[in-house]
Amino acid sequence: MWKKHTAQKWVPNIVTVVDKPEQTVKYSVYKMYWYTTGTWEETRDPDGFHAWAESKEGSLYPLYYPYQKPEDNPLFIGYDKNGHATYTNGRTIIGPYDETAPAVTHEEDHGYYETYTDYYYCGCGAKKVACKRLKNSG
Structure with missing residues (x-):
């Protein structure tokens, strides 16, 4: 009488796990003029904007280094x-805007072990290979 010999094989099941969902x-945008470099800077960092507001190179520059004539101020x-001198604003806050931050994900294998018959054996020592029979599609 033939007896089944079984083995196990891993059946993968790759799934995507969401660590942090998509967020809005x-x-x-903070735009400010730096007098010492003559350049405009744009940043999303409010701390950079506050640093500019308290800086001798930023908003305080005309107070520490007054211009001879209004026309000299860039x-x-x-x-x-x-007849009063007018100036463009040296700072602007633009927004608020919405931005969608994509979800943070990773993949994991949530597979499982499947038991199958790999061969049959007999007490006499004989073996026969287990095979799957294919159904005839015709």
Whole structure:
């Protein structure tokens, strides 16, 4: 009488695990003029904006280093109808905007072991290989 010999094989099942779901994040863009370099900077970092506001190279520059004439200030745009000097703003906050941050995911194998018959054996020492019979599709 033939007896079944069984073995196990791993059947993979790869799944995507969400570590952090997709999120909508609000942000603003801070634009500021640096007098010492003559450049505009744009950042999303409010701390950088606050540093500019308290800086001698940023918003405080004209107080520490006054210009001889209004026209010398790079932010000067002209005179109003009363003859007062006017300037473009050295800082702007643009927004808020919405941005979608994608989900953070990773893959894991949630597979399992499957038991199957790999061969048959007999007490007399004989073996026969187990095979799957294919059904005739015709």
